[in-house]
Amino acid sequence: MIAIVQDSIDVAAVLRSVSSNSAGATVLFLGTVRDHGDEGAVLGLYYEAYQEMAEEVLRSIAQQAIGRWNLLGLSVVHRLGNLAVGEVSVAIAASAEHRVEAFEACRYVIDAIKKSVPVWKKEISAAGSMWVEGVLLEDNPDGYV
Amino acid sequence: MVVLKVRLFGLFREVVGSKEILLHFNDVDVTVSALKRGFFDVCPDLVSLGVLFVVAVNRKVVGDTAKVTPTDEVALLPLVSGG
Secondary structure (H helix, E strand, O other), X not given: OEEEEOOOOOHHHHHHHOOOOXXXXXXXXXXXXXXXXXXXXXXXXXXXXXXXXXXXXXXXXXXXXXXXXXXXXXXXXXXXXXXXXXXXXXXXEEEEOOHHHHHHHHHHHHHHHHHHOOEEEEEEEOOEEEEOOOEOOOOOOOOOO | OEEEEEEEOHHXXXXXXXXXXXXXXXXXXXXXXXXXXXXXXXXXXXXXXXOOEEEEEOOEEEOOOOEEOOOOOEXXXXXXXXX
């Protein structure tokens, strides 16, 4: 399951989507909205994406991870729009025969998302809102991290 | 004259006030470098902000010497912050 969605992420469905009887480990990573940033208290985040490109890059990252760690299942879901503190912005689930592969794959995918997927977020605070100073997008299909 | 439709996101979309912008060029061959100059000519506010960005053509990041045609899908991508 590779998706960019507007509504709440169904974390249970993401986990189910990677289930395999051959798996000895399933790792779930959740990115969540925290209540503070560099400038102080945060009320929520707003996400937007270049959706067509973001989906293509997500699929490419997933293919790399599946091949590199011999995964049995991998799902990545990123949410857009307005999120409140505590809500899930991104869910990554990886299943593999052994835990090391599943852990490493999840780490790879979230690091790759932060560098290579065209998504932008804005912090909403009592004082106003501000685009988060991110990184220059890296396009590296031979290895995202 | 060549007219290019350029998609905008994040800070760029907000400052320009639109999800896309039309840029006009006298040259038939438009490079990414010329595209950037054309963008700043019509959006000088972004020059003063000193924002870093890359250009995507047909959903791939390209360098300054790449050519852009009206049939290409062109987008300006400021610093990304997904996850």
